[in-house]
Amino acid sequence: MGIEVQDLCKVYDNRVRALDHVHLEAEAGVLGLLGPNGSGKTTLMSITATLLEPTTGTVRVDGLDVRKQKPEIRRRIGYLPQDVGLYPNLTVYETLDYMALLYNLDDPKDRKQRIERSLERLNLTRLVDRQVQTLSGGLRQRVALAQAVLSQPSLLIVDEPTAGLDPEERIRVRSFFADLARECLIVLSTHIVADIEAVASSLAVLRFGKLRYFGTPEKLLQSLQGRVWMVAMPPGGERPQLGEGFLETGLYREPAGIQLRGVSDSAPCVDAQVAVPNLEDAYVWLMTREEGAVVA
Amino acid sequence: MSRDLLLIRHGVVAGLRNPGLRLLGLVSFLGVGAAAWGHGALAGTFSIQLTNWLGRGFGVAAALWFAYSAIRDQDERTGAMLRSKPVDGARWVTLNWATGMCVWLFLMLLPCLGAAIGQFPAAGFTSVASHAVAFGRAAMTLLTVGTLSFMLSRMMRSPLGGVLTVFAWFCTMAGARFVPTTFQPDFSQNRLVFLGLGLFVFALCALGVERWRRGEMRQPAAPIAAVLGSLLLTGVGLANANGRQPNMTTGVSNIWDRITLQHARQGERAPGFWLPDGRGGLVRTAPHAGKILLIFIFAADDMEAAQTLPVLDQIAREYADRGVQPIGVCLAQDHGDGWTLARMGGYHFPIGMDLATAKTSIPPESAIATAYDIQVLPRLVITDRLHLIREQLSEATYSIEYLRQQVGRRLTEEPR
CATH class of the missing domain: 3.40.50.300 (P-loop containing nucleotide triphosphate hydrolases)
Structure with a gap:
């Protein structure tokens, strides 16, 4: 088979x-x-x-x-x-x-x-x-x-x-x-x-x-380990200033407020927290990488 | 039950659960049954009409249905599941075709059954036999056009194949005067042509195109032989159909020309003829020397004219020993119409078929129509015992009393 x-x-x-x-x-x-x-x-x-x-x-x-x-x-x-x-x-x-x-x-x-x-x-x-x-x-x-x-x-x-x-x-x-x-x-x-x-x-x-x-x-x-971040959105709803190269993968409503999720090689802002990567992060990340950047 | 029969059975069950087809079956059964009831004992002529209605009506409907069903599995998405199955392409095509044919033949059987039941009280078993013949003849038409439609659509991967088939058929019907009768798929004399053509597209599609598309073409010799063989059969059919056209060879060279050259004039000898009777014999005037002739010339599918046939049958029985002989001359483009009437009509006087008929509408074109200078059908010609024309009548129908009067007048003048 x-x-x-x-x-x-x-x-x-x-x-x-x-x-x-x-x-x-x-x-x-x-x-x-x-x-x-x-x-x-x-x-x-x-x-x-x-x-x-x-x-x-x-x-x-x-x-x-x-x-x-x-x-x-x-x-x-x-x-x-x-x-x-x-x-x-x-x-x-x-x-x-x-x-x-x-x-x-x-x-x-x-x-x-x-x-x-x-x-x-x-x-x-x-x-x-x-x-x-x-x-x-x-x-x-x-x-x-x-x-x-x-x-x-x-x-x-x-x-x-x-x-x-x-x-x-x-x-x-x-x-x-x-x-x-x-x-x-x-x-x-x-x-x-x-x-x-x-x-x-x-x-x-x-x-x-x-x-x-x-x-x-x-x-x-594994290849995304330590590169997925969660950033809390300020109460006013305005997006925080994030570092260059931050790739947004989603917005999540949580009890503490709205969380912005994304991939970045380094922390996009000071209060960003590392998150466990999921396949959606990986998928969005793969889709936006330049041609020829196949991981496998 | 074998695998293929089971597959066909499932397909037929699925087809016959379609509410539209069920309605068609029910309506045609009841409608044709009622029409047949209304036509009483004229089972032979009604069977000819039924053949035309069913062959053409169901033929067109089936051709369009086949055009759709042929490409049901050709769609890139919905058909992919069926096409991925490990069934040989030729077998798959045959199964689909056979399933459709079974559905439509079953549907067509219903009106024939309705007609047989409707006319049974008046015509008895003649009704059953006549409408069985009607079913058989219409089934041949359906098989022909259905096969052409299915296979062409399949090969083109588009219902256009069926639309083209129907369009070409309409063209041959509408242009009947200009298109050789050989190209009419519903004429009995063309069966071999269309059988060959049907086999040709079948072999080409199932054994050739389908297997090639599915990557199953491993021994191309057999498909090529089948395609060439069916082409040969079509050629033989064409030659045969053309050979059956006006030139009837019965020991007299070009009998049709000789019939045509005669003229029917009052007081002169009635044009003679030599016509096949559909049972292997010939209908002629010569063997009836010394008899008063009632020559009834009519179109095979004319229901009104057909009402005179039982009347003539009665005259034949009543006056047989007094030297009165009715003779029917049936004009029909479709040779099967004459054959049906001769065999299934149940009449006891000779009926000949004018095989050189080009059309029966006004003015009719045929060897007999030309010889008798007929503008409108039917025509009743009454001769004396020397076969000199005494009366030429163009009524639509004749009652038994009227014909008894006519015959009585002639018998008064010429008792023997």
């Missing part, structure tokens, strides 16, 4: 360079793909899912080349795109049966068992007879997730799985990934940093098609 991306470039017909010499590899756990809209996350996942052809470079899934061994790769992966195209008029069970048949699960007994297991894992058992069109967005997403794991893939690719979900549903989906990561490699694309923080064992940050960081989240956070 694992993916290996080497020197991957993708240039679309309209000359947009979606991926620019990307290198990364992962073998187990959850690989989080983080980046703003248009950074190339979906393109990278589409190539890995054999839906797009790379312009140059190679991508291997379990050692299989995405250019030459598409059918073999399709048998090993589960893919959940951002927008799910399910038959609205089929019931949940029929939908999963349909998808299981597309995964070449011919044996009815085996198919039934796998469907029931997927339903159980995603807490959908009581909804088997409901038509997909009657389900909420979160439940549809869970059905889509259930179909993606039917074939017990060695690589699960999920694109923005928590977008548009309510907090409860997001937590449920994240827990599911954390549990599933023991069985297969998950490539999880999102622009919600909290999702990555919760489950990712490795992290790739993309910006304008270029890889800005690849490594573990812990390593990234």
